[in-house]
Amino acid sequence: MNRYLCCTLVQIFDHKRILLGLKKRGLGVGKWNGFGGKVKPGEEIKMAAVRELKEESGLDVETSDLTNVGKLVFEFVNNGLVIEVYVFRAQNYHGEIVETEEMKPQWFSIDEIPFNEMWVDDIDWYPFMFTQKLFFGFMKFNGENEMLYKELQVVENV
Numbered sequence: 720m721n722r723y724l725c726c727t728l729v730q731i732f733d734h735k736r737i738l739l740g741l742k743k744r745g746l747g748v749g750k751w752n753g754f755g756g757k758v759k760p761g762e763e764i765k766m767a768a769v770r771e772l773k774e775e776s777g778l779d780v781e782t783s784d785l786t787n788v789g790k791l792v793f794e795f796v797n798n799g800l801v802i803e804v805y806v807f808r809a810q811n812y813h814g815e816i817v818e819t820e821e822m823k824p825q826w827f828s829i830d831e832i833p834f835n836e837m838w839v840d841d842i843d844w845y846p847f848m849f850t851q852k853l854f855f856g857f858m859k860f861n862g863e864n865e866m867l868y869k870e871l872q873v874v875e876n877v
């Protein structure tokens with residue numbers, strides 16, 4: 720059995736801007752990404768999404784303001800890790816954006832998303848998020864930068 724992790728990812732939007740964070744440590748270090756992390760045992764996925772957003776950006780959202788955008792499953796063939804990521808978006812948020820030990824947040828125009836400094840899968844599924852089509856993706860990685868396989872489809876629910 721492979722090592723399995725269930726994770727969240729929250730994309731914060733403000734009109735034509737998206738808030739991304741530069742990951743300062745751990746998985747995906749050096750990449751811009753939405754905010755998220757591991758779901759704790761027994762924790763509800765949306766509650767984990769709210770908690771991780773707060774921990775990594777300083778922002779608060781209500782679980783009712785999180786919209787499902789899709790689900791991604793990543794298999795890292797180099798170490799056997801399988802990560803399931805529940806992706807959400809939100810445009811209603813409150814609080815002050817803060818830089819933390821884990822993330823450096825910054826607003827980007829949605830026309831200037833730094834895809835070449837992000838996970839290589841992001842450029843494939845962001846268009847589904849922008850057209851509001853719920854998606855499921857399965858990707859295989861060798862390390863953090865080489866995608867060996869990808870499958871993406873529009874789905875009814877995740």
Ligand SMILES: CNc1ncnc2c1ncn2[C@@H]1O[C@H](COP(=O)(O)OP(=O)(O)OP(=O)(O)O)[C@@H](O)[C@H]1O
Binds near residue numbers: 727
């Ligand atoms: C392979 N392609 C990928 N594409 C886009 N996003 C990806 C991803 N692979 C992982 N992610 C995200 O990366 C974060 C890792 O979370 P990660 O820092 O490990 O979790 P957590 O904050 O609990 O860690 P600590 O143990 O506290 O350091 C988490 O949001 C997860 O959704």
